[in-house]
Amino acid sequence: MIPSLAADRNNDAVSLIDTGNMDAAICGLSHLVEGFRNFVCDHNNPNENSEDNLRPTTLSLDQCMAISQPCKADDDEDEASSTDSGEHSDDDQANRFVYRTGIRMPSSVAFDKDRDRLMSSIFLFNLGLAHQLRAEAITKNxxxxxxxxxxxxxxxxxxxxxxxxxxxxxxxxxxxxxxxxNIGVIHERMGSLILAKQCFGKLMSVLMLLTERKCYDTSKLYVKGFFTNASLSCHEACTAAAA
Structure with missing residues (x-):
């Protein structure tokens, strides 16, 4: 499966995630991950003059995530409730912020020498997200x-x-x-509270580093969501220690 076709199929799967069709997204992404793995194994020494390596622009993984973000008006309603309040309640764990945006890939854009790793990371993230959101929708099993x-x-x-x-x-x-x-949220919902706190602790460390460097826009709703989850976990840990 050539990279440009893989990118298009990835974007089709993200559209399925956006519309709530998780089963179809999981099916498509599972085939995509397997197909791209076979492509990488068969092309360990890609032709540097191939069409896919002659694209004019290079993007990083985080840049792909940035351009995949919905406009603010689209996600305010879903995310604001997870980020606006500084209060902690018994329902906080059930209302954890979940990063729900699949990663799209511009099919007309090339990537750097680590293209295969980048594309594989995107496909795996989207497949993991589809499984998580599908699990969220289950209430009786x-x-x-x-x-x-x-x-x-x-x-x-x-x-x-x-x-x-x-x-x-x-x-x-x-x-x-x-x-x-997202891993922290899943661990928490599966009852693995220690593992959840470890994830949120690592998340807080990254957030503090970025805040110190002033290299990230903390006004973004998803960044506020990360802060909410990480700070809530720290609050719970401090409360437990005090008790």
Missing amino acids: AEQQHTLYAKALKIYGLAFKMQERGGYFNSNFHFIMAILN
């Missing part, structure tokens, strides 16, 4: 929900390790924060 959450954790973990092995933590903060946030 705890076993099925648990299975989907477990799959989402595994897939997110693969995407995270792909960035970790490549040494990209200092360049793809948006991606890392989204994964840490």
Whole structure:
């Protein structure tokens, strides 16, 4: 599967996520991940003069996430309730902010020498997101929900390790924060509170680093959502320690 076709199929799957058709998105992305893995295995030494390597522009993973963001008017209603209040209640865990935006890829844009890693990370993130959102929609089958959450954790973990092995933590903060946030939410909903707190603690560390560097727009709704989740986890930890 050539990269340009893979990008188009990824974007089709993100459109399915946007419309709530998670089963179709999971099916499409599962085939995409497998097909692209085979492509990478068969093309360890890609032709530098191929069409896909002659595109004029280069994008990073975080830039792909930035251009995938909906306009503010579209996501205010869904996210504001998770970010506006500074109060903590018993319902906070149920109302955790979830990063719900799939990552789109401009099919007319080339990527750097780490293209295969970048594309694989995007496909895995979207597949993990589709599993997570599908699990959220289940209300009467705890076993099925648990299975989907477990799959989402595994897939997110693969995407995270792909960035970790490549040494990209200092360049793809948006991606890392989204994964840490969503993994933390899943752990919490599965009852793994210690693992959830570890994820939110790491998320807070990244947020503090970015705040110190003043290199991130903290007015973004999703950044506020990350702060809300991370600060709530810290608040709960302090409350438990005091007790």
